[in-house]
Amino acid sequence: MLVHWIWLAHRPGLGPRTRVELLRHFRDPEAVYFADEEALGNLELSTEAKAALLDKNLDASEKILEQCRKKRLSILTLQDAAYPSRLKNIPDPPPVLYYKG
Numbered sequence: 227m228l229v230h231w232i233w234l235a236h237r238p239g240l241g242p243r244t245r246v247e248l249l250r251h252f253r254d255p256e257a258v259y260f261a262d263e264e265a266l267g268n269l270e271l272s273t274e275a276k277a278a279l280l281d282k283n284l285d286a287s288e289k290i291l292e293q294c295r296k297k298r299l300s301i302l303t304l305q306d307a308a309y310p311s312r313l314k315n316i317p318d319p320p321p322v323l324y325y326k327g
Contacts, residue, residue: 230255231303232287235322239274242318248279249304249321299324 234245234255251269252258259282266276294301302309302323313319 227254227256228301228303229284229287229291230259231301231322232290233284234258235320236286236290237275237278237281239272239278242320244271244275245321246304246318254305255303255321294324297326299326301325 234240234248237245240248248258248269249255252261252265258279261279263276263280266279271279291301293299302325304314304319304321309319309323313323
């Protein structure tokens with residue numbers, strides 16, 4: 227499922243608030259990933275955003291995940307208990323945090 231978080235975080239045409247709204251609507255990034263054109267049709271999204279969400283290629287996300295492993299970077303998602311609460315409470319929190327240490 228981490229690969230789906232990375233996929234969502236790096237979709238072109240989506241701003242942070244749109245990502246948060248997608249997570250509220252679908253509950254998790256895996257559900258966003260598996261959403262088809264019909265499921266996305268009810269949402270107010272730009273043409274670019276819809277196209278990005280319908281692009282289900284995970285190659286770039288898997289590459290980022292592998293690079294994080296090689297560099298020993300940790301990843302926190304918006305739904306992780308350790309995600310900073312102050313950051314979580316801003317209007318447009320980043321869905322994924324990369325950190326070392």
